[in-house]
Amino acid sequence: MDNEAVARLAGTAVTHGSSDDPDALDFSANVNPEVPDGVAQVYAEALDDARTYPPEDYPDYRRAAAGYVDCEAGDVVPTAGGLAAIRLAVAVTVDPGDRALVPEPSFGEYAREVELQGGAAVAVDHDALLERDPGEFALVLLCNPNNPTGDAYEPGALADFADRCRAAGTPLLVDEAFLGFTDRPSLAGEPGVVTARSLTKLFGLPGLRAGFAVATGELGDRVRTAAITWGLGWPAAAVGAHCMDSPGFVAETRDRVASERERLRAAFDGDPRFSVYRPDPPTEDATAPFLLLDCESDDGVEELLSRARAAGIELRDARSFAGLDSHVRVAVRTPADHDRLLGALDVRE
Numbered sequence: 001m002d003n004e005a006v007a008r009l010a011g012t013a014v015t016h017g018s019s020d021d022p023d024a025l026d027f028s029a030n031v032n033p034e035v036p037d038g039v040a041q042v043y044a045e046a047l048d049d050a051r052t053y054p055p056e057d058y059p060d061y062r063r064a065a066a067g068y069v070d071c072e073a074g075d076v077v078p079t080a081g082g083l084a085a086i087r088l089a090v091a092v093t094v095d096p097g098d099r100a101l102v103p104e105p106s107f108g109e110y111a112r113e114v115e116l117q118g119g120a121a122v123a124v125d126h127d128a129l130l131e132r133d134p135g136e137f138a139l140v141l142l143c144n145p146n147n148p149t150g151d152a153y154e155p156g157a158l159a160d161f162a163d164r165c166r167a168a169g170t171p172l173l174v175d176e177a178f179l180g181f182t183d184r185p186s187l188a189g190e191p192g193v194v195t196a197r198s199l200t201k202l203f204g205l206p207g208l209r210a211g212f213a214v215a216t217g218e219l220g221d222r223v224r225t226a227a228i229t230w231g232l233g234w235p236a237a238a239v240g241a242h243c244m245d246s247p248g249f250v251a252e253t254r255d256r257v258a259s260e261r262e263r264l265r266a267a268f269d270g271d272p273r274f275s276v277y278r279p280d281p282p283t284e285d286a287t288a289p290f291l292l293l294d295c296e297s298d299d300g301v302e303e304l305l306s307r308a309r310a311a312g313i314e315l316r317d318a319r320s321f322a323g324l325d326s327h328v329r330v331a332v333r334t335p336a337d338h339d340r341l342l343g344a345l346d347v348r349e
Contacts, residue, residue, distance in 0.1 A: 032204035071189035082198025085213035098138035105321035135168035150288035188214035311344035
């Protein structure tokens, strides 16, 4: 990549949400406000281990990850967060001049990672992505459930698309950052597929920087070879394994998010200032821990953000996502947090 291209990409940082104000009630980042029991103790106990290098094969972490997504431990590649897993996968599949298929609206980092490898990102509506011919591309990326719309691909249709990618010899990279909030099956361990997982969202620990990729066969060998040695510190490995070994926490979180998401949806649906995103054509309701609201206009977005900030609440301005000109994304948090949010916005239940 030439210096001009590097300089251009240096100025294209992607907005991810999350407030810099420690006193704000943060609905801008899709991070669980709760963490599993015992995290603090596990983190503290990792201090002694941190005086030595971690084992390069991370056996406990990979075992926990394999159980968490139902794959073979040998196919797990520990990484410092989901984005590190995405970068690994893109780096070993995209060469200068290649084209990669990416969804929109969705996580803007996908196109950036492709361009960092000298490739060209071809964006298509996320709900039409499975209709494209994977043979036209060096890599296909998708987000399941999609950010910021929240809808997930029908499992059978996604499995069929993975088959088509294999037949075309095109790797499929699936960002499953929000899949843990659902009981839908992962594509982890499927041949020709790289899945990227983050522990940021479900376990409420974005600063831990823990995640992993899963890939098999020759593609998995390439991902493992490209991975940074000791890419995960002892605290992240220990806490991450503890979190993934917490099925009760995962089940409770799924129940709370499902219930509270529907509560918020019903409340916002009843307010004429907003319309809540739904897939078109209609499919199963959104599955992710957030809602996408259309405020109908630029002024509507500004008024909503301003009103929330006046009450010490941060929402996610979704206008940075391609094609969303009047939208705000709202994370699903706790019942008490939602009481405060709805009250501040004068939304009646």
